Amino acid sequence: MSAVAEPSEVTPPAIQVLICLHPTFDMIDFSGPLDVLFHARHDPKVPGGEAFKITWASATEYTSSAQGAVIRRQIDYEDAQADIEDYDVLVVLGGPVDGPMDELIKADEEPIPLIRAFAELQQKDPSKERTILSICTGSLFLAKAGVLQGLAATTHPDFFTRLELLCQQAASTGDLAQTDVMEERYVVNNARFDLGDDEDENPFIFRKRPDGRRKSNARKGSNAWREGRRRASMVRRASMRLGGLRLITSGGVTAGIDATLYLVAAMVSHEAAIECARILQYEWRKGVTVDGIDV
Numbered sequence: 456m457s458a459v460a461e462p463s464e465v466t467p468p469a470i471q472v473l474i475c476l477h478p479t480f481d482m483i484d485f486s487g488p489l490d491v492l493f494h495a496r497h498d499p500k501v502p503g504g505e506a507f508k509i510t511w512a513s514a515t516e517y518t519s520s521a522q523g524a525v526i527r528r529q530i531d532y533e534d535a536q537a538d539i540e541d542y543d544v545l546v547v548l549g550g551p552v553d554g555p556m557d558e559l560i561k562a563d564e565e566p567i568p569l570i571r572a573f574a575e576l577q578q579k580d581p582s583k584e585r586t587i588l589s590i591c592t593g594s595l596f597l598a599k600a601g602v603l604q605g606l607a608a609t610t611h612p613d614f615f616t617r618l619e620l621l622c623q624q625a626a627s628t629g630d631l632a633q634t635d636v637m638e639e640r641y642v643v644n645n646a647r648f649d650l651g652d653d654e655d656e657n658p659f660i661f662r663k664r665p666d667g668r669r670k671s672n673a674r675k676g677s678n679a680w681r682e683g684r685r686r687a688s689m690v691r692r693a694s695m696r697l698g699g700l701r702l703i704t705s706g707g708v709t710a711g712i713d714a715t716l717y718l719v720a721a722m723v724s725h726e727a728a729i730e731c732a733r734i735l736q737y738e739w740r741k742g743v744t745v746d747g748i749d750v
Contacts, residue, residue: 467497469508470722472544473535475566475596476513476528478555482520483708484548484590485511488715491731495719499730506723507544514565521550532565536572543584544718545573549591549711552614556592560599560621570600578698586701588718590711594618594704598634601625603704605632605696606644607745611707632696641705641714641742645695646721705742713740 472492474485495506512535513528520526530538547566550556559567570587577585589597594610597603598621610618615636622634693699701721705714716739720728732739 466504467506469505470544471542472507472509472546473542474509474511474546475548475569475593476511476518476526477548477550477559477566478515478518479521480518480548480550481591481708482522482524484550484593484711485520485526487709487712488546488588488590490735491712491715491719494731494734495723495727496730497723497727499727506719506727510542512566512569532569535569539569539572539576542573544586544588544722545570547587547589547593547596549589549593549595549611552592552595552617556595560595563599567596567600570597570602574600574602574697574700577700581693581698584701584722586703586718586722588703588705588714590705590714591707595621597702597704598622598625601629602697602700602702603634604629605634606702607635607637607642608644608702608704609637609639609642609706609742610704612638613707635745637743637745639706639742640710640740641703641717643717643721643742643744644702645697645699646701646744710740710742712737713742717742 474489476485489509492507492509493505497504497506510529511526512530512532513526514532515528517525517527547570559565573585573587577583587597587602589610591611592614594603594608595614595618597608598618603622604626608618608622615638619634619636622636626633703714703718705711712735716728716732716737719731728739
């Protein structure tokens with residue numbers, strides 16, 4: 456008779472991730488986060504145990520990146536909308552703003568409706584931990600969807616003004632709440648925190664900034680996938696914007712890799728994120744957290 460595993464030995468279920476493709480998406484915006492999530496493990500010392508299961512959606516069967524690489528979709532947006540409750544993380548890619556991406560924003564087409572639906576789902580059911588992660592100019596889709604109101608965000612430095620204008624437009628038709636556009640590698644809203652006893656050993660707190668700008672109030676990401684429901688106050692989460700939806704926006708291109716490493720640290724463990732960075736031979740440059748639930 457085989458031994459029954461103790462609860463602590465049971466591998467947590469894979470975190471379901473949906474990546475939103477669109478014409479002329481940036482290839483690194485797709486491949487960078489994809490590779491990080493692919494290598495993430497619940498326990499880096501144990502073979503198998505993949506932390507994330509990744510699916511990508513597109514409006515067409517084949518989607519060309521800005522660089523000319525063609526990706527075949529796994530599902531279409533109709534199926535993504537129908538199965539939206541199955542996903543824990545929504546990843547929104549950026550790309551060149553002029554051309555097809557600009558047309559999608561003006562026409563309010565996918566992935567914008569999917570972003571709204573995912574955010575609305577969290578507001579209706581804040582008991583589940585959900586995350587939206589935008590890469591580079593993907594934050595422009597979030598701005599158009601109206602999910603950045605009253606929060607902080609970043610994007611590629613060349614498009615700070617465009618992001619601010621889209622957020623202002625969303626605010627004028629919403630509750631007038633403005634968006635704080637920040638110059639950071641990535642910006643996290645509605646994080647789950649594990650403050651710890653020694654802030655000097657906390658990997659998400661930064662006391663010195665070479666440019667002399669304000670000190671970050673970032674905190675250490677907890678293993679929220681397993682502990683978030685126990686630690687977070689449901690009442691507090693429900694009262695926060697977007698029902699406590701974790702919302703992460705990143706700066707240009709490789710900043711999306713940094714933001715994805717944060718996501719791994721927050722939802723799996725800091726050790727898992729460090730191991731992903733080691734495998735990729737990548738130096739993780741951290742961003743900031745502007746608000747959190749466990750405070």
